[in-house]
Amino acid sequence: MSKFREPAAFQAASADWQLLPFRFERIRGRVLLTNLVGEHLFLSAEEFEQLGSSDLPTDSPLVRRLRAKHVIREKDDELPVELLAIKARTRYRRLAEFTSLHILVASLRCEHSCPYCQVSRQSSDREAFDMRSETAALALDSAFRSPSQNIKIEFQGGEPLLNFGLIEEVVEAAETRNETEHKNLGFVIATNLALLDDRVLDFCRAHNVYISTSLDGPADLHNKNRPRPGRNSWELATAGIQRVREELGVDRVSALMTTTRSSLGRVREIVDAYVEQGLTSIFLRTLSPYGFAIKTKSFNAYDVDHWLPFYEEGLDYIIELNARGVPMVEQYAALILKKMLTNDDPGYVDLTSPAGIGIGAIVYNYDGDVYASDEGRMLAEMGDKTFRLGNLHDDSYEEIMLSEALLAPLEESFAPSAPMCQDCAFETYCGSDPTYHHATSGDFLGRKPTSGFCRRNMAIFKLLLERYEGDATTRALFQTWAGH
């Protein structure tokens, strides 16, 4: 039996209102509608059926709701078209900005031996695995070639503090160069903090360098995930976090966590560990399906179905903490909520389309190889150089940015023209992750019905909307996260 009126009913020629582009999805008996720029509303199944009725009165409450969300417009009214255009332009404004995050791999060496890490080397051979000054200078040239007004330089590893001299050199050279370039320049060191000392702190203070570190939760879990001589990774990381907070400021350090199989079932303890450190945000991440993370299955393997309950429990616990007056933001939710509830796009690489590889962030490896993403670098370490764009020593900026290794995945994975994504009501919240799909299904697009990326994100979008619609307190909390 048909749930809808005859298709002719949707031709609104005789109605006083006209449809605007929108997409819909049925969720638990209700219908989610999202307009061209992702603004959403829920209708009951009955209301949705009425939308197909050309005699729906123009002054009905339903028509007013639909007009307010730019799902329909009064016949020939140009204002909704202009407003949608402004909102769409705002949403895509980062495209014109181009690459803003430039990741320099200062050293592949690391004193940790984390089983899931794809890239690190336990070596004292500086010649073999540290970035050299001339390579760093070329990376800086490339970063300043980006038309973006905002340039963030992030030092990664291995453990980048093992090559701290190079970091000092790059920061000072970038600052000197910026006296004439006038970019909004920022620096981040992604470090496990085990090697934090006065020299590093003094330099970070003098040059306004931010610290991004890893904290996987309570001591036993963190130390199991991140083995090092002395088995004291957690002790060093938490002591480092406190030193940075005290000496540089509470906002100068943030932490990321990696979810291993050992983390599942312990999300409340993990969140509590962040609260205990005085941190006010946490990013409940999945483990990337690359390199050693696949190789060392026995240590890490878990699938989306195992991870989603972990995420849901964590999100609900964070909502509960906030209700009790303990401030905590779940970063992945905050990124999505910004896309859901505002017309801004935070430009998070995994959740943009066109994909953020290369044009949102780019990686300069220690040896001068340039990769479209950090995950592309990890794949290369496993022998798959699909996302290698060139080498700073051999190739020009134009050759790197116009290489097929970048253009092909960008074009082939573009979500608004991808099967299923094209009609998906969540498309504006989502992204196209060509590296993930290449690693898991062998092509840049992937098959969405069986894609773990699609499954995970669809579940999170539905969860966030459910909580947002569920009660006023959570709605208010999510609105503050969206502005975060």
Next chain:
Amino acid sequence: MSEAKLSFDRAGYSLDAVQRAAYRFSDRLSCDISEGAKAIEVNVRVADGTERPEAVLDDFRNEALDQVLRERIRAETSDVRNLVLALAFSKTGLIETDV
């Protein structure tokens, strides 16, 4: 593996709509689709171990119907969609004639 034959009247369904529905369900079903004079015939195989295969088939039929609706919305709004995007990207420097 259980099998079923579904038939979609061509007066109400396009081949594209049925194919889109089949793609969306390709994690649960595999389909052979053929066009007859009056109907689109779909031979469906439901994977072993699927709980309540009849319910999956019902959902598939409803999805085909939703795809018809999506097709109508796309057709009816394609002009205004293009207009909005043209307006959005004008004067951004992203379109060659703009530069």
